[in-house]
Amino acid sequence: MKKIFVLISYLVIFALSVTAYQAKLSSPIAEDKGHLLPVALKSIASGTTDQELQQLVKTAGKNDDKLSIAGMQHSQGGQTLYPDAIMVDMKPYNKILSFNPGQKTITVQSGATWDDIQKYINPYHLALKVTQSQNIFTVGGSLSVNVHGRDIRHHALIETVQSFRLLTAEGSILQVSRQENQELFTSVIGGYGLFGIILDVTLELTDDKLYQYETKEVNYREYDSYFTKEVLANDQVKMHLARISVAPVSFLTDMYLTNYLLAPDQTRLEDYDSLKRDSIIALPKFFLGLARINDSGKNTFWNVQRTYTMKTDGKLISRNNSMRSDSTFMDYDHASKTETLQEYFVPVNEFADYIDDLRSMLEKEKDFNLLNITVRYVEKNEEAVMSYAKEDMFALVMLINQGTSKKAVKETEAFIQKMIDLTLAHQGSYYLPYYSYPSSLQLREAYPRTEEFFKLKQKYDPEERFMNLFYKEYQE
Template identity: 65%
Template sequence: MKRFFFIIPYAILFGLSLQAFNFKLDHPIAEDISRLMPVKMKAIKAEDSEGAIKKVIKEAVKNGDSISIAGMQHSQGGQTLYPNGILLDMKHYDKILDLDVKEKHITVQSGATWADLQEYINPYGLALKVSQSQNIFTIGGSLSVNVHGRDIRHHALIETVESFRLLNAKGQILTVSREENSELFSSVIGGYGLFGVILDVTLQLTDDELYKIKTKSLNYDEYTSYFKRDVLQNDAVKMHLARISVAPGSYLDEMYVTDYYRANDQAQLSNYNTLNRETIVAVPKFFLGLSRYNDWGKKRFWETQETYMANIDGNLVSRNNVMRSDSAFMDYSNPSKTEVLQEYFVPIDQFTDYIDDLRKTLSHEKDFNLLNITIRYVEHNDESLMSYAKDDMFALVMLINQGTDNESKENTGRVIRNMINVTLDHNGSYYLPYYGYPTKTQLFEAYPRAEEFFQLKKKYDPDNRFMNLFYKEYHP
């Protein structure tokens, strides 16, 4: 139970991952993790070698087929699907190719997961600079959505990428970095698989460290000043996470924060650097389940989280263990419901006013089942053309339980578009990998370089060999 509250936004979806590919050999149907858009594919190709992947591309060109690229299928906006196309499943292309311990660089095939990397580098005293809180995702998929994590000194994943190799629609393999094919560097990372197949990646690593956990409760209108004063300006704080209540009585008001301070005695790291696995399942599963069904359950869940936070204050944990999680307890299977994510980015100085306006927007939405909001920090970065971090931002990751029927989708879409409008009114943006509820107008307002991005797609893939439903929905 020790770590389960940190990982809810991403971990909740892992329970459905075995359903992410619902394949039938004669008529393959593919679904992403949300199960909201099953798509009939022409074929699914799961390859484990560079030569086999090149062959798939060559045959697709010959036959005029579209290609979509998939990792763990946790993007929910059709980024891995296209009707009657070839789905290239990269999960078996997963070898660790090289580790330079001295320079702290690793080269890995794009189908490897963050868990694979952690298990490989942990014995060398090395750790990841940036990844999601959960480590089940593939490296290529994480690059394609330009993930961020809870490290407040290293922000978007693009910052940690030295180079990668890209297989394009012509069957050519290009080396891409800030110095070589730099235009592709800024468009492929955060480019949702639209420019080619990421084959392997060289990433920067850092040292594993021992952290001391400190927790604190506060009100939402105290958060910005607290973060600036006690977190951002304190070099000892390496990671940060916050959560704001969605329970009645404390709704979008009460918060707690979790800060990870570099421990004074790093010699103790060896006592904490064994990679942990979650073992307690029933208790967190029970309380999370309660929160799905009524306000009473949401209150109990929030109270349990507060108690848990007080109990872990002062605990020690390694960096690698902060950046990993198992999630069997998050298994959620319901034939008529699913759980989707939304993520909104708002400038840190606008957080208080933003929460006030968001609360007004959601106050009358009785059928909108918001389960959780986790908050992280992302520093301004515009290396990626489709960067979400237009300023120094707080990122609010929202977990939503909804029905899979058309009426439920329409209702959720309406509420989400309203929330995005509030976010845009506060000079914010939203994360693209989720279901296509936002309008095209909202996308172009949130991503002012989107036109340039779509033009580069036409330049580098004029035949639209690499396609997905996200591109179909939003390109001009």
Template identity: 55%
Template sequence: MKGKYLLIMISLYGIAFYTSTSIHSHQQQTVVVEDAGKLLPTKMKEVKSSHSTKELQKWVKQEKTISIAGMQHSQGGHTVYPYGTLLDMKRYNEILNFNPIEKTITVQSGVTWADIQKKINPYGLSIQVMQSQNIFTVGGALSVNVHGRDIRYGSLIDTVNSFRLLKPDGEIISVSREENSEYFSYVIGGYGLFGVILDVTLHLAEDELYQHRISTMDYQEYEEHFKEKVKNDEHVKMHLARLSVAPKTFLKEMYVTDYVLAENQRKLSRYSKLNEKETVVLPKFMLGMSRYSERGKDVFWETQKKHFQNSNGRYQSRNNVMRSDSTFMEYENANRTEVLQEYFVPVDQFASYIDDLRKVLEKEDLNLLNITIRYVEHDEDAVLSYAKDDMFALVLLINQGRSEKEIKKTEKVIQKMIDVTLDHDGSYYLPYYSYPTEKQLKRAYPRIDEFFEKKRELDPKERFKNLFYEVYSQ
């Protein structure tokens, strides 16, 4: 495909110029920027950052091509475009209003979930929906319409009251389901293509005390467990599962953590202090072993399983459940990187889907390190909704090489996995590397053409661009 070849050319071009993450020429300031995937280093005109709304507004009016970034954990070039200007929003990070009575908070888009937790935790309040780590910016989370461990709220779009948007022409508008509503379902999950999200008003939840309930099971038991003991039990508030990638139990054994509302909520005060950092030295070491050894994968799975089984009955506040330490996933290697894929499959098709996925992976050479499973309710508020049904979301961590040969090798396997997912009425998440074909994109997101048409209508000069848009919108 034209887009695919363009993506490879851009990547190779960026790599050729890449000597550090900050390169400056004598004639004109330039900088090479890369996202968390480290497969698309891209030479950009400059990076700009400000805490001033007026300055952001001025830049949007002046610059020809703009990309927007928070923590840059999207992995498919969603925050970069060759020779464009990058708006780094991390300094735009004030908490503007907090109403503990109404359970709402208004924050600028560079505020992180950790910032919000520190503000609201003393008031016994919590975030409704966020990623499994709290390091990410709110603006970035809205742009990819995240979901998390909570099984009662759906995806992030469900928790948004309103936001202000800096449009491509420099105008600032308020957006909600009632005001300028045509923007609402495009901007949330819109990957920064419609303008700059300035600030957001979110609905909050009560902080609660949960007790861990750990179960080990065969993958064929999981659907029934979830339906009967999780979804139909109103006391279960959050849920997380892991599926084995170890050779001895590959895609067969699972362990599940249900976060059950504790009977005595008066104990919450004993557990409500925010944990600053988890102890991750041993898990990081074991994960490191599993990267390079099949035996290491077996040992890691057994160690991981025992660790979680030992936490059965443990008490934890909702806010602390949402503070997983992201340093566990940090990985530095000159020749390799770790990428994510996320596939959504209807709850009723889980077991048959895993059987078909296993048939593919047993024949392929893919260094699969981890599969985490969450649940997300059917949601079609966002134009690019990934939850066409009540879905299990499988997050796959893959270790791969950075060379063109290794990229093509991984692409081949991932396209096969996506075909299996689509054949089971599933979809895949868009914030990751552009391995899927255009045909697969249209199967997973039947409104994608409408999305791109609306983008060009609302941004006729295509001021906001990124590599994701470049690859798929042609």
């Protein structure tokens, strides 16, 4: 009798496990890298050909299913996802379609990563014009958020796009450029997957060059003047990156920076053009871990960062290698905390005053765990409908350690809204890919063409076939 009871128990457990597994398959959970907003999907689908993706869209239309588009899912906050939608995973759609070294152009499917492109073009001594500092993202995802990087001569990604093909809500394929379907060109780039599926993209490339690091320490009050006179006005400086201290010992006062100067001897490029991967990951992970814990850890992390950067002065690096950090040292797994990003844009001439006001605000918020601020430059570009650079701006990218409980998320949201109000008061704006902490009013102040954007969405997708939480949250 006991053996029969045990056997029945095992059968019950097995049946429950199978049921749970089938439920998981039928309603998979997707989430972004911050793990704050898991979304239950209807299913996950993909395609490797135009015909497969077209059929997917047409079938969704017949069944009145919503579609959400995903690449590497690094757009934090789950804005590109939607409950009970079919998530279209674009990663398998990743071929290099054509390459013209003479014209310095390449056409790739949108699921290809920047790493895929770099590996393909590096033997031809060509490089990307614009991408993030990391190369792990898909091209389609990067277009959908209109990324920018550390290059101070090429700015928003939209500048480097010649054309792309778009699979619309009706299942038709359109050629999109500044000459054809121009309205879609400026709304799809930076459009967060709301207008259709970007199929393939033709991008402009540039020459791979050998750069020489130049490092310097400055006070935040000197930074805008130094940047304008010594960096932007110097044609030999091609890239630039700065960090401002969040360590208590020098909180929002001390800065160090790296300029990437054109190396005097370009014949040495071949000595440095083998594509690298990040190394010695354990050490930066260790010091970043200390910074999460207390003020002493933040002081140590800042000193290590600054000291290491200063030691790179005079060293050489290829352009491609300067644009391919995989940043795995920032991977973070904690039971009750996560790490999120915020990015604020402020006019160059507002930088010092903005930092003073930001410091005053942050010093009163002792529980706000700010780990790092990176500063980049973005030139004015209003070509995309949802453009963030209304004038020449410094972009401040903030890494924040926060709790995952409902209470912690609400507290973070309230404080971030205060920081956004401060940014707006300094004629700034903020970057859209991160959590939907900003209010609807803040969105419309930072992005004056928001209503135009939503009307274009209704024009090109009146059935709202392509849906995400960003649109649900802010469309009124």
